[in-house]
Amino acid sequence: MNVSTEIKTRLLQGITSFNQLKHLHARLLRFDLLHDNYLLNILLRCTFNFTANTHYSQLLFSHIQQPNSYVWNTLIRGLVSHDQFHESIKQFYSMRQFGFLPNYFTFPFVLKSCTRVLDFRLGVELHTIMVKVGFDWDVFATTGLVCFYAKCGRLDDACKVFDEMPEKNSVSWTAIIGGYIESGRFVEALDVFRRLLDMNLRPDSFTLVRILSACSRLGDLRTAEWVDSCITDLGIGKNIFVGTAFVDTYGKCGSMEKALATFDQMLEKDAVTWGAMIQGYASNGKPKEALDVFYRMKNDNIKPDCYTIVGVLSACSSLGALELGEWARTLVDKNEFLYNPVVGTSLIDMYAKCGQMGSAWKVFKEMKEKDLIVWNAVITGLGMTGQTKILFGLLGQLEKLGIHPDGKTFIGILCGCTHAGLVNDGKRYFNNMKRVFSLTPSIEHYGCMVDLLGRAGLLDEAHILIKGMPMEPNAIVWGALLSGCRLHKDTQLAEYVLKRLIELEPWNSGNYVLLSNIFSANKKWEDAENIRSTMSQRCIRKIPGCCWIEVNGIVHEFLVGDKSHPMSERIYAKLSELTMGLKQMGYVPTTEFVLFDVEDEEKEHFLGCHSEKLAIAFGLISTKPGDVIRVVKNIRVCGDCHMAIKLFSKITGREIVLRDNNRFHSFIDGSCSCGDYW
Numbered sequence: 113m114n115v116s117t118e119i120k121t122r123l124l125q126g127i128t129s130f131n132q133l134k135h136l137h138a139r140l141l142r143f144d145l146l147h148d149n150y151l152l153n154i155l156l157r158c159t160f161n162f163t164a165n166t167h168y169s170q171l172l173f174s175h176i177q178q179p180n181s182y183v184w185n186t187l188i189r190g191l192v193s194h195d196q197f198h199e200s201i202k203q204f205y206s207m208r209q210f211g212f213l214p215n216y217f218t219f220p221f222v223l224k225s226c227t228r229v230l231d232f233r234l235g236v237e238l239h240t241i242m243v244k245v246g247f248d249w250d251v252f253a254t255t256g257l258v259c260f261y262a263k264c265g266r267l268d269d270a271c272k273v274f275d276e277m278p279e280k281n282s283v284s285w286t287a288i289i290g291g292y293i294e295s296g297r298f299v300e301a302l303d304v305f306r307r308l309l310d311m312n313l314r315p316d317s318f319t320l321v322r323i324l325s326a327c328s329r330l331g332d333l334r335t336a337e338w339v340d341s342c343i344t345d346l347g348i349g350k351n352i353f354v355g356t357a358f359v360d361t362y363g364k365c366g367s368m369e370k371a372l373a374t375f376d377q378m379l380e381k382d383a384v385t386w387g388a389m390i391q392g393y394a395s396n397g398k399p400k401e402a403l404d405v406f407y408r409m410k411n412d413n414i415k416p417d418c419y420t421i422v423g424v425l426s427a428c429s430s431l432g433a434l435e436l437g438e439w440a441r442t443l444v445d446k447n448e449f450l451y452n453p454v455v456g457t458s459l460i461d462m463y464a465k466c467g468q469m470g471s472a473w474k475v476f477k478e479m480k481e482k483d484l485i486v487w488n489a490v491i492t493g494l495g496m497t498g499q500t501k502i503l504f505g506l507l508g509q510l511e512k513l514g515i516h517p518d519g520k521t522f523i524g525i526l527c528g529c530t531h532a533g534l535v536n537d538g539k540r541y542f543n544n545m546k547r548v549f550s551l552t553p554s555i556e557h558y559g560c561m562v563d564l565l566g567r568a569g570l571l572d573e574a575h576i577l578i579k580g581m582p583m584e585p586n587a588i589v590w591g592a593l594l595s596g597c598r599l600h601k602d603t604q605l606a607e608y609v610l611k612r613l614i615e616l617e618p619w620n621s622g623n624y625v626l627l628s629n630i631f632s633a634n635k636k637w638e639d640a641e642n643i644r645s646t647m648s649q650r651c652i653r654k655i656p657g658c659c660w661i662e663v664n665g666i667v668h669e670f671l672v673g674d675k676s677h678p679m680s681e682r683i684y685a686k687l688s689e690l691t692m693g694l695k696q697m698g699y700v701p702t703t704e705f706v707l708f709d710v711e712d713e714e715k716e717h718f719l720g721c722h723s724e725k726l727a728i729a730f731g732l733i734s735t736k737p738g739d740v741i742r743v744v745k746n747i748r749v750c751g752d753c754h755m756a757i758k759l760f761s762k763i764t765g766r767e768i769v770l771r772d773n774n775r776f777h778s779f780i781d782g783s784c785s786c787g788d789y790w
Contacts, residue, residue, distance in 0.1 A: 566596020
């Protein structure tokens with residue numbers, strides 16, 4: 113056997129280590145076989161398998177005396193497979209200078225490089241060459257063209273190439289579907305998918321994942337369910353990628369029941385699958401369920417990735433679970449928070465919503481990559497806690513850095529003005545949005561302004577602002593005005609506002625209850641009875657107030673009058689003790705708040721066992737003296753509870769932090785950080 117045949121046999125048998133590869137390379141050099149393109153081509157292909165660095169591969173190629181088109185193609189393909197897109201384009205130009213024409217093997221890889229680096233000029237040049245040399249019929253080359261044009265924002269050109277393709281495979285269909293999705297044309301993407309099915313073609317996993325992303329973006333649950341039934345009818349199984357995509361899509365479409373059913377049916381799950389369930393629950397207002405899934409994940413010894421932790425931190429934010437959030441952050445590398453804006457933002461948000469603005473600020477200062485989303489997170493946190501001096505300073509820093517604020521920036525600023533009662537500052541920033549920053553105020557900004565004016569007692573001015581809005585006011589805007597009516601006891605305007613809210617939110621029980629109470633207070637008994645009858649006919653139930661408190665990493669939930677907790681007897685005993693202390697201080701239950709806060713029958717008895725009072729009593733008997741009590745409530749804290757909790761803080765000497773759906777309240781020694789302004 114001669115040397116050439118021996119080396120060929122060794123290469124075809126397969127190389128198992130980089131040292132073997134170098135040994136064969138040395139033999140080629142020793143026996144002067146650098147002219148044998150067949151052997152060199154096999155060896156070159158092998159070099160890309162053993163190292164992430166392409167330096168050795170390019171060194172080998174540079175020693176080849178007369179490379180042919182096959183060798184050039186192997187080099188280009190190897191560079192592309194290692195994401196060396198600019199280098200692969202450079203080698204393509206060298207190939208052309210040596211007089212070699214690209215072929216069906218060259219086009220797909222060079223087009224992939226053009227797509228990744230958005231080299232539109234070269235892509236068009238390749239298209240021209242394809243037509244000239246007759247490769248515009250090749251399904252792989254033309255699919256590369258479809259991807260290229262779609263990625264460069266030339267969807268019409270991508271569609272033209274796709275429509276003219278004599279043969280289409282699943283990759284081609286996925287490419288054009290992806291083009292529609294990347295252009296934000298989700299409905300058209302779904303139409304193309306239907307065409308694919310009408311031609312009796314079987315979609316592959318990549319196609320299904322892309323089409324499900326279109327359903328997610330549209331929030332189209334019905335179509336997602338249709339896709340699910342289609343693949344069942346076709347006998348297509350759900351591998352881990354498709355199953356995870358369904359979990360994610362159902363979650364983003366608001367159906368956690370469907371997401372859970374898919375999740376439970378999956379035989380194989382990875383961290384991404386678990387993360388999709390956690391994110392789904394967290395984003396659908398089910399933070400406790402999100403944490404339950406997270407505990408299951410930990411019990412199954414699945415290591416969470418950084419995006420799973422984002423979902424966990426979001427759930428902790430909703431529940432005020434500071435201890436659990438801090439533990440969750442230790443499960444991923446610290447650099448993930450400092451260099452990844454998405455993960456860092458979730459940590460800032462968690463600390464801010466747990467009332468730890470100092471910790472949120474520390475994370476913000478340490479972050480290495482700060483985009484506008486990160487800035488907005490800390491601005492929103494400062495706004496939530498009413499720290500306007502720092503808030504206004506941050507806006508100035510943004511301008512100095514040349515970062516243009518967006519609508520979310522100003523929502524944070526206006527919220528800060530609202531919580532601090534800075535009416536003139538709020539008006540100035542609202543007006544400067546358009547005048548200085550060329551930003552058109554959205555309905556959310558008008559809602560902030562109505563809230564600001566309403567809380568300050570400027571109810572008529574707030575109402576005039578609503579009437580002059582360039583868009584129809586929504587429930588958030590009218591709800592902001594209602595908050596002002598609640599605070600300043602304006603039942604006449606509240607009656608008008610509630611009628612508007614019932615038109616917009618016929619399912620919202622709270623609006624009916626409040627309107628009925630106001631009718632009763634104004635002795636409109638028949639109107640009050642009609643409202644109650646309407647609720648009964650429509651099967652509308654009042655949403656109960658709910659509170660959460662975290663103790664030793666476990667989140668506990670309380671409802672009004674709740675007696676389901678294992679420590680219920682001790683909780684009520686503590687609450688009774690606190691109530692005695694309040695009465696000794698001259699406190700009398702403020703049943704006048706019933707008008708705006710609870711139903712008629714929820715008089716003094718129910719005021720005494722509102723969910724926040726139960727949660728605080730539990731916190732006091734379950735934590736050490738001096739520990740801060742942190743409670744989160746799903747609705748606005750009522751006036752009676754606000755007064756009582758101020759006195760709780762004085763009697764116990766504890767700081768009590770309560771976050772309701774409006775703002776933070778930090779109760780210390782008989783006073784609240786909101787200044788009774790909420």
